Amino acid sequence: EFKLVTSRxxxxLRVxxxxxxxxxxxxxxxxxxQAITRRVQQLFPKGIIASSVQYWTGLRPMTPSNVPLIGRAHKGHIRHGSHNTSASFDNLWLNxxxxxxxxxxxxxxxKAISLLIQGETPPVDFDFVGVNAQ
Structure with a gap:
């Protein structure tokens, strides 16, 4: 109902x-x-001191489904930046x-990417990227 995620x-309290x-x-x-603070005060009336709240923001890379890309990146040349530089990576892993x-x-x-890097298969049923490219 409140669309909040909390972690102690x-x-x-991280919200x-x-x-x-x-x-x-x-x-x-x-x-x-301020809306988040009001909601948290409703849920935890004695749990926070509103004057000590620290707000933050960040950038989150995301796929449209929130299903992550975990595994070895596609091998090949990557063009980067305005200098039109190119590099080849064969050991770039994504998480x-x-x-x-x-x-x-x-x-x-x-845990999954550490197992993949070691050449092992994680024990979860997930479509890891680049697994066959090892």
Missing amino acids: LGDK AGTAEFNGYNLDLNTIRC TGHGTLGWTHACGSA
Whole structure:
């Protein structure tokens, strides 16, 4: 109902509440921040001190489905930047695209990619990218 995600980190409460498609913009939306604070106060009336709230924003790489890209990147030449430089990577691994589920999937994704790098198959049924390119 409130569209919030909470995590306890020691004596702190981490709350995430909105995702905004706004390009590479790190500006905080104060109206949304205040709405999140009001919702948290409703849920945990004695759980936070509103004057000590620290707002933050970040950029999250995401796929349209929030299903991450985990595995070896496609081999080949990559063009980068305005200098039209090119490089070839055969050892680039990806663990990205989790979007709103990054915090939730962080440990499992890290374990899966570490197994893939070691040449092992993770014990989860997931369509890992570049697995056959090892």
